[in-house]
Amino acid sequence: MGVQGKRVPRAVREQQMLDAAVATFARRGYRAASMDEIAEAAGVSKPLVYLYLNSKDELFTACIRREADALKAAVRAAVEPDAPADRQLWSGLLGFFEHTAAHPDGWTVLYSQARTVGEPFAAEVAVMRAEIVAFVTGLIAAAARDADCEAADQSLADREVAALAHALVGAAESLAGWNAGTTGPGRPSGKESAATLMNFAWSGLDNLMTGHRWTPSR
Amino acid sequence: MGVQGKRVPRAVREQQMLDAAVATFARRGYRAASMDEIAEAAGVSKPLVYLYLNSKDELFTACIRREADALKAAVRAAVEPDAPADRQLWSGLLGFFEHTAAHPDGWTVLYSQARTVGEPFAAEVAVMRAEIVAFVTGLIAAAARDADCEAADQSLADREVAALAHALVGAAESLAGWNAGTTGPGRPSGKESAATLMNFAWSGLDNLMTGHRWTPSR
Amino acid sequence: MGVQGKRVPRAVREQQMLDAAVATFARRGYRAASMDEIAEAAGVSKPLVYLYLNSKDELFTACIRREADALKAAVRAAVEPDAPADRQLWSGLLGFFEHTAAHPDGWTVLYSQARTVGEPFAAEVAVMRAEIVAFVTGLIAAAARDADCEAADQSLADREVAALAHALVGAAESLAGWNAGTTGPGRPSGKESAATLMNFAWSGLDNLMTGHRWTPSR
């Protein structure tokens, strides 16, 4: 069945299987993707998939882990460690959008599929998300310190910095999700998406620093 | 099997079935939800579900339509038609968050499940989303006019108002999505979520009006 | 549902149901025809069909009986009792072909469906067939006596007259079956079909009378 040569070393075969699985899970969803389909897409027989990855659940988990690690690595590799905080945030966002654009199936599996399938998997993604939120929170806080060293009520700001980070990550996910569903010339570039969000983050930060808010009773 | 009274008129039974279906689809996802489970949750036998709703696909579609209509109606009912635009936006957001908080299963079905299952269903949700984005775009544009009547470069603003509306809706969806996954005292109230987003919208609007932007080369 | 007036007397309703059932069974076969379909075709609700005809089996049996009786009656009505035997056979065949042509659904139910469904029903048709074969056997025997009064070995002829009758009936059925499957100008008229079979019967009879036979060792 496999048109390609046989006797491929295990590590390589496993990556081929994960590639096939990610693509299939992204296109069909966890339940609708069949092990048959994945095995065929990987160019191997079904028992081999089981030999290496044990079960559909473990296969899906392996996909999630691989894609989550790759995404985190891409973001981490994108930030310049010694740059000013706003520059770090900017390059991190850029890394995020460029990676998700380059690996749309991975992003779909993480964002759309894993979170809708249910418990063992959603937790996995939640952990990754928490790490990213923490990372962004740190950057925003640093940026705030850089911008205004004599901030008065730091304790209040902490809580709101976290809210801002959450909102920023949520917005980034939403943008990436809609990007993944868009093809052709209308699709925003990573730079555009990142710039949009930097503007959000910065005006949000301004609001925080100046205590300038919209209120219903205005 | 059904513990409740029998011989219920069709219209009532259909709503019971849709209630059960929305809850089940939200918890399990489209594929994993079985018609057996739904019928049992509705307190009727499976053939009756088929008699009234025809197929799993049509049942799911009926759920999507009902929840989408309910959401649109809730938002529309929340806005005060003659209030100033910012007030309208605020009350619309409030209506949105209160409805999604009150009907988390409906929101999950619309936002998480329908969009990940594939084509006949995703399109249905896309239409609803487009209507909401258009509505929000109108409100933001009106608010911008109210705030600054002599705005110079309106044509540029139009394009960016639309981007802002998209981002606002995306952020609202993301927030509602994470709210739906959160229970207990940590869960933000509808008012909090709406206020957060109004601040986003307002600072975004400020950016638009003042031409004040963050750029990487800064 | 029923577009026609209500409160129809039972005897009439029953015939409407049988009409609908015969048409449906002919088109779909016994198993594939659903009681729903039949009730709808009859313009009544399903419980009414059950009220009058009790079960699908009994309904099918009633169809078979009605169509078998109608066919036998048509053949009997067609023969002129006091005519010479060959003339009687001819008019009987004509009656047979004209009736089956006028009631193709009835013929299909009897010939194609009832015999392939299995036991309670096939027996019903077998009885009808036996009656017809007996009737034809009598006519052929009479015709033979008319044609040649001093026939020598009557006992041998009896066995062969029966074989001829069987073959004639089988051929008639086969012809009617293929006629029922044919529509348009290519379809043979009842007269043509009857003439074809009379020629078969007559040459078969000749063979019997003259002892003139084809044998493999010739």
Next chain:
Amino acid sequence: MGVQGKRVPRAVREQQMLDAAVATFARRGYRAASMDEIAEAAGVSKPLVYLYLNSKDELFTACIRREADALKAAVRAAVEPDAPADRQLWSGLLGFFEHTAAHPDGWTVLYSQARTVGEPFAAEVAVMRAEIVAFVTGLIAAAARDADCEAADQSLADREVAALAHALVGAAESLAGWNAGTTGPGRPSGKESAATLMNFAWSGLDNLMTGHRWTPSR
């Protein structure tokens, strides 16, 4: 579950499945035969039947094709190619009756079931039948030429030779059909059935050659 050995190669298992399917379809009809029943009769599990034959429709089609091919092959193998035409017809008929007698289930599936189920299947059988009719037409025409080389009105004869062939095939089918329904000592041998039909064919041929016919107005 299967009492026979396991790990049978695919080609063999497929034939076992077809054997079981032909027997089951013949006894119960297409609709009433369940895949469970067929799988059990084949001594395998249902999924294996689906793995090899894909669906009930395809399984039935495969049965029809196999039985049709076997029947055509049996007839072709029976005729002696260089014998006189009447001898060829005789041996073909003999082959037909012996094959249908040896494979009554196959004949039932072809003749009774496939034709009553509906369109994709009836067409398959119609093609086979057309091939057989063409073959017989050729033999009868040849026999006619052998018997009377100076036949005057060949064009008329052509049309009637075809009619005769049709009638002969119809009669053979009818005979084989009733044979298949008969068991025990009363069942005619293949030789008897073939001889009966040769006599039909020969007297029909005589009628054609001599212009000797029965007419109602006689």
Next chain:
DNA sequence: GATGAATGAGGATTCATTCAT
């Protein structure tokens, strides 16, 4: 390292049939 053969379990869908009105 790799696969052809095989299955238990479950899911969508349909159908004959009944009951309360």
Next chain:
DNA sequence: AATGAATGAATCCTCATTCAT
């Protein structure tokens, strides 16, 4: 005389998973 409401019992089909080689 007639029907809307309701269901138990199949039936077709798919899938994750294993075993022997």
